[in-house]
Amino acid sequence: MPFDMELEARLRPPEFPMVPYPPKVITLANGKPMVVREITREDVPRVLEAVRPIMTYERDYYDIVAARVYAELLAWYRYREQAEFCLIAQIEGMLVGLVNSRMYTPKIGMSLHTLTIDRGLRVGSHMFAAKMEHHIEYLKQDEVWIVAESPIGFRRWMIEYGLEPTDIPHELGGAPSYRLSKELYYATKDRLVVGDRPVPKELLDKALEEIIVVDEKTVAQKICGVKGR
Numbered sequence: 001m002p003f004d005m006e007l008e009a010r011l012r013p014p015e016f017p018m019v020p021y022p023p024k025v026i027t028l029a030n031g032k033p034m035v036v037r038e039i040t041r042e043d044v045p046r047v048l049e050a051v052r053p054i055m056t057y058e059r060d061y062y063d064i065v066a067a068r069v070y071a072e073l074l075a076w077y078r079y080r081e082q083a084e085f086c087l088i089a090q091i092e093g094m095l096v097g098l099v100n101s102r103m104y105t106p107k108i109g110m111s112l113h114t115l116t117i118d119r120g121l122r123v124g125s126h127m128f129a130a131k132m133e134h135h136i137e138y139l140k141q142d143e144v145w146i147v148a149e150s151p152i153g154f155r156r157w158m159i160e161y162g163l164e165p166t167d168i169p170h171e172l173g174g175a176p177s178y179r180l181s182k183e184l185y186y187a188t189k190d191r192l193v194v195g196d197r198p199v200p201k202e203l204l205d206k207a208l209e210e211i212i213v214v215d216e217k218t219v220a221q222k223i224c225g226v227k228g229r
């Protein structure tokens, strides 16, 4: 059957115009430079390869977070999610973390997920900060709605930022959202948002050249801190 573009157009959610996130480099506590950059829709299949094996680890709620990230990125790729963006973290090209999010309205951001593979370096914390930076500073939104699916997430976002509880159901399962307002973002920015721009050319070129996906055994070691499973 020929592809029905007229029907397809009805199935696709309307989009908001979105400015790109300018890449930055963060020097981690171990001295390694980590490039944070936005991916395009075309990069999604590669990133899904990295997310797929993570869905099997119950530890620290990696399974539910990875399963939801997988579905959301696939939905973006197949034009079934509105105004989504995804930032990835790479060390020497290797994918070590990601965040995704979307514009709920032009002024309100709906924070989706944060996931890190390389642990103990606050990669996830830096990526969440980059996501908030994009919502507030580049997409020029007034506030972001956030929930945590794991105790580590709760410590990292609700406690470290002092997010404001609300009774607004979040689209990730309906739990009440916490709010990061523009004012709270700027009050916490000096403490939590780091990174330098522009990214030196050779670092950015390496990141753009290929998204290197960690093999499954290394994923197990990095997530669980043990050899194998």
Ligand SMILES: CC(C)(COP(=O)(O)OP(=O)(O)OC[C@H]1O[C@@H](n2cnc3c(N)ncnc32)[C@H](O)[C@@H]1OP(=O)(O)O)[C@@H](O)C(=O)NCCC(=O)NCCS
Pocket: 060, 061, 062, 065, 113, 114, 115, 116, 117, 118, 119, 120, 121, 122, 123, 124, 125, 126, 147, 148, 149, 150, 152, 153, 154, 156, 222, 223, 224, 225
């Ligand atoms: C939440 C998350 C993004 C935070 O990432 P992060 O800031 O880089 O933090 P880490 O995961 O490295 O470390 C968090 C805690 O895990 C523990 N930890 C650190 N290194 C670890 C390792 N190698 N193995 C296991 N646990 C480790 C520590 O207790 C650490 O807490 P502390 O740094 O406050 O003392 C990350 O833990 C993650 O991807 N979790 C699974 C998905 C998830 O929960 N996402 C957030 C949903 S709201």
